[in-house]
Amino acid sequence: MLEFAQWVQFTGLFTYLRSSAFTYPIILSLHMCGIGMFGGMILLGDFRMLGISMRNRSISDLIDQLRVPKRWGALLMITCGILLAGSKAEEYYYNAFFRVKMILLLCVFVHGWIFRKSVYENTKALDAAPQVPAIAKVAAATSLLLWTGLVICGRGIGYIEPPLDKIHAEVRPMDVPRAVGAVER
Amino acid sequence: MFPALWARLKGSLKEIMLAYDPATNPLNNNEWAFPLCEIIHILGFAFSIGTVALVDLRLLGLAFKSQPASKVLKDTAPWTLVGLVVMWISGPLIFSSDPVMYLNNASFRFKIGALLLAMIYNYTIHRKVAMSEAKGAGAKLTAIISLALWVSVVAGGLFIAFV
Numbered sequence: 519m520l521e522f523a524q525w526v527q528f529t530g531l532f533t534y535l536r537s538s539a540f541t542y543p544i545i546l547s548l549h550m551c552g553i554g555m556f557g558g559m560i561l562l563g564d565f566r567m568l569g570i571s572m573r574n575r576s577i578s579d580l581i582d583q584l585r586v587p588k589r590w591g592a593l594l595m596i597t598c599g600i601l602l603a604g605s606k607a608e609e610y611y612y613n614a615f616f617r618v619k620m621i622l623l624l625c626v627f628v629h630g631w632i633f634r635k636s637v638y639e640n641t642k643a644l645d646a647a648p649q650v651p652a653i654a655k656v657a658a659a660t661s662l663l664l665w666t667g668l669v670i671c672g673r674g675i676g677y678i679e680p681p682l683d684k685i686h687a688e689v690r691p692m693d694v695p696r697a698v699g700a701v702e703r
Numbered sequence: 704m705f706p707a708l709w710a711r712l713k714g715s716l717k718e719i720m721l722a723y724d725p726a727t728n729p730l731n732n733n734e735w736a737f738p739l740c741e742i743i744h745i746l747g748f749a750f751s752i753g754t755v756a757l758v759d760l761r762l763l764g765l766a767f768k769s770q771p772a773s774k775v776l777k778d779t780a781p782w783t784l785v786g787l788v789v790m791w792i793s794g795p796l797i798f799s800s801d802p803v804m805y806l807n808n809a810s811f812r813f814k815i816g817a818l819l820l821a822m823i824y825n826y827t828i829h830r831k832v833a834m835s836e837a838k839g840a841g842a843k844l845t846a847i848i849s850l851a852l853w854v855s856v857v858a859g860g861l862f863i864a865f866v
Contacts (some may be wrong), residue, residue, distance in 0.1 A: 543865040547858035551752075553745060554857055558753010561746075562782065583767050587760055601866050667748065673742050693866060 521609035527687055532663055535605040536687060542605065549598035552668065554592025559584045565657035567637075569650055577650070578641035606693075608685050615674035622667045629664060633657040730800040737800060744793040751786025752853045754779035757823060758833050762846035776833040783790070787822070810866045814859030821852035837845065 526532060535542055565571035566580050604608055610616040630638070637644070637657045650667050677695050730736045760766040761775045798805050805811045832845040 529769065539865075543862055544858070547854075547861045549744070550857050551854050552747045552860055554752035555756040557746075557749035558751075558756060562750055562757070562779075571782060577779060584757075584836060588768050602734075662852065669745050669749075670742050673745065677738055680833070 519610055519700050521665070523611040524634045524686065526604050527607040529604075532605040532607070535601060542602075545598050545601050545673065546589050549595060549602060552591055552595035556588055556595065558606075558666065559588055559591065559663065561650070562611060563660045564658040564665075567650055567654045568646075568662075569655075576641075577654070578645050581641045606680075606687065608687060609680045609689075610675065613678050614677055614685065615671045615678060619668060619671035619675065622664055622671060626661075626668070629657070629660055723802070725799075725801050725803075728800055730796065737797070740793050740796045744790060744797060747789030747793060748857065749784050749786070750782050751790055752857070753784065754783040755849060755853060756827075757851035758829070759846035759849050762833065762842045764843075771836050772833040773836060776830065783825075805863070808863050808866060810859050814856055814863070817855040817859055818853060821849070821856055824849065824852055 527536065535545070562571055563580055563584060566573075566575065566577055572580065600655065603616070633653070637654045644651060660696060678691050680693065725731055731739065757766065757779050758772060758776050761768075761770070761772045767775050829845060829849050832842055835846070
């Protein structure tokens, strides 16, 4: 795995990305815009199933209408995510938050697979039920936890200092997190 | 009257800034406080920008095609506001950790400009177009401008760390 990470980050594309002044933050911005646009859809869908938001709308309405935009969003976020991760693959191999994030991402796919039949492709039955069935609420609550965890870990990645003695890529000053208490007058 | 008032206001602001020592801010003295603010800020824009984007998708004809744009707007507006409130609490907290740096940061200035524009646009033209059920190129252009403004806000925020 470590050899693979080292090989990936020294391929031409990822070397370029890592050392670029603007391409890297632009991709990061797109990754963040993905959170803004498609994270919002996930939040609204989950809150609807928990009975908190948009109760005047049926569940099938919200879930079915957002299915396609959500897929585009996932594509954008995953593409940008791969570009970002690949350019610092070796450093992230050691990064605890990155590892947890990948596990959570795997959990997101497992979550979708588990609840597909009973919730996400069963929205008409959810509408017909007098109250939102417990299984849909469980699915929504788990989804919220997973996505919040992903955001926390994603932000957390940048707070772990790169293990300078172990990695082979050049590290720019802006990539080293600011230490707590470093602000001076 | 106004120049004098402005000069006084500027003077007091300067005094406050001189008296303020960021090193005493808990955000700079606790390992978790600053990242926590950032995470809340990120989740906040999932709400604010995410819900605006839904209206834009409707205007572009990419989602909720069977419903009028005004319904999408009415359903999402309270959540946009929730998101904006979260942003306007977590944002200034983040700003307070190092005001001088932020004020001198070109990307931060750009972001605040884009944010004010985006908010004004959202509650004037954008709202009017969505409520009027406008269709065609005008509606699409409104949505594209809205998305571009909000993308600028996000990108401007992120670039603070890179300029």
